[in-house]
Amino acid sequence: MAIERTLILCKPDAVSRNLSGEIISRFERRGYLIVAMKLMQLDGERARKHYAEHDGKSFFAGLVDFITSGPLVALAVEGENAIEGCRQLMGATNPLKADVGTIRGDFAQSIGRNMVHGSDSHESAERELAIFFDAKDFVTRKHDLERWIIEK
Ligand code: UDP
Ligand code: MG
Numbered sequence: 001m002a003i004e005r006t007l008i009l010c011k012p013d014a015v016s017r018n019l020s021g022e023i024i025s026r027f028e029r030r031g032y033l034i035v036a037m038k039l040m041q042l043d044g045e046r047a048r049k050h051y052a053e054h055d056g057k058s059f060f061a062g063l064v065d066f067i068t069s070g071p072l073v074a075l076a077v078e079g080e081n082a083i084e085g086c087r088q089l090m091g092a093t094n095p096l097k098a099d100v101g102t103i104r105g106d107f108a109q110s111i112g113r114n115m116v117h118g119s120d121s122h123e124s125a126e127r128e129l130a131i132f133f134d135a136k137d138f139v140t141r142k143h144d145l146e147r148w149i150i151e152k
């Protein structure tokens with residue numbers, strides 16, 4: 001039993017298309033618990049920090065332009081093996097490779113407008129959550145975890 005926290009972003013295309021609620025509900029229906037949430041627009045500095053691993057790649061400038069182009073919804077999501085489980089719900093990075101039934105497979109057409117971000121490892125989750133949230137932004141959902149998630 002590994003209770004994990006991960007960073008999810010409903011990217012600006014999702015907010016612009018009024019699909020952030022649909023995306024958030026996919027994580028909620030799976031049973032993951034929202035423990036922090038913000039509607040915000042990133043500045044370039046924060047965007048470059050978030051996507052630092054991609055600095056120098058051909059798509060980096062376009063990615064930063066896009067992620068700063070409008071509001072996004074940032075969420076901290078908690079649950080058993082939440083990092084891998086949320087990635088599974090998102091589908092492959094390229095929507096053409098994403099299974100139907102995943103967020104990207106259902107709602108996206110291109111890799112550069114793929115609706116959703118999710119941390120890909122424990123290290124990424126910890127680093128990325130700190131970019132979007134302060135300690136005081138998190139609520140505790142211990143009661144819900146004990147009732148719905150943690151098996152007795
Ligand atoms: N991306 C892109 N072109 C590429 C690879 C990635 O535009 O060739 C974008 C895409 O939107 C992706 C983001 O950069 O979601 C981060 O890439 P990563 O490989 O980390 O994919 P993810 O973790 O989002 O699935
Ligand atoms: Mg990634």
